[in-house]
Amino acid sequence: GAVVSQHPSWVICKSGTSVKIECRSLDFQATTMFWYRQFPKQSLMLMATSNEGSKATYEQGVEKDKFLINHASLTLSTLTVTSAHPEDSSFYICSARDLAGQAGNTIYFGEGSWLTVV
Amino acid sequence: DQQVKQNSPSLSVQEGRISILNCDYTNSMFDYFLWYKKYPAEGPTFLISISSIKDKNEDGRFTVFLNKSAKHLSLHIVPSQPGDSAVYFCAASAEGGSEKLVFGKGTKLTVNP
Helix, strand or coil, X not given: CCCEEEECCEEEECCCXXXXXXXXXXXXXXXXXXXXXXXXXXXXXXXXXXXXXXCCEECCCCXXXXXXXXXXXXXXXXXXXXXXXXXHCEEEEEEXXXXXXXXXXXXXXXXXXXXXXX | CCCEECCCCEXXXXXXXXXXXXXXXXXXXXXXXXXXXXXXXXXXXXXXXXXXXXXXXXXXXXXXXXXXXXXXXXXXECCCCHHHCEEEEEEEEEHHHCCCCEECCCEEEEEEC
């Protein structure tokens, strides 16, 4: 099936610094990518929808100035957590929609990125 | 308001038997449904999907059934294998899957040898 790759898999950063997470669709073009976060024992929470060449659409309650999303190409979206705080520590997962894939409108997920802010 | 509900947080099944995972939804605009499997500290893996124009879709050991009138879908795994032990998420989307996914809270499946 389609492959979505995330990097880094895990990152530790100091409070107040910024960290960037990359999401790449490896074998298909994705005009739309999604960013989620997951807290322990909870479901995936959609943060924002990233559209290639335009501004991301953020879900209610998600600070757009804190979670900067850039979707500069059809295969790459980045999430930058700015001025990170310990409460931002979480598992961040991206996904991409493969419109041309065999399964139609299927969304494939990256491996996820663990962020720990100390 | 939770639009996609997985009311069973966990399910335990014996190897070789059938696993049935259930999912209910409230939004009548949903017309595309997906099941994902997730291991701890990994991203979800797509398993199977179904469009609202169908009531059944089968892929190997996995079958998804959709009952639109009851707003209910289920994932059947048969025969269950220990490697199937994971958290299973039901997800729904509108506009034929073009809209964002709405996830249930997941059901943790344990398949005992």
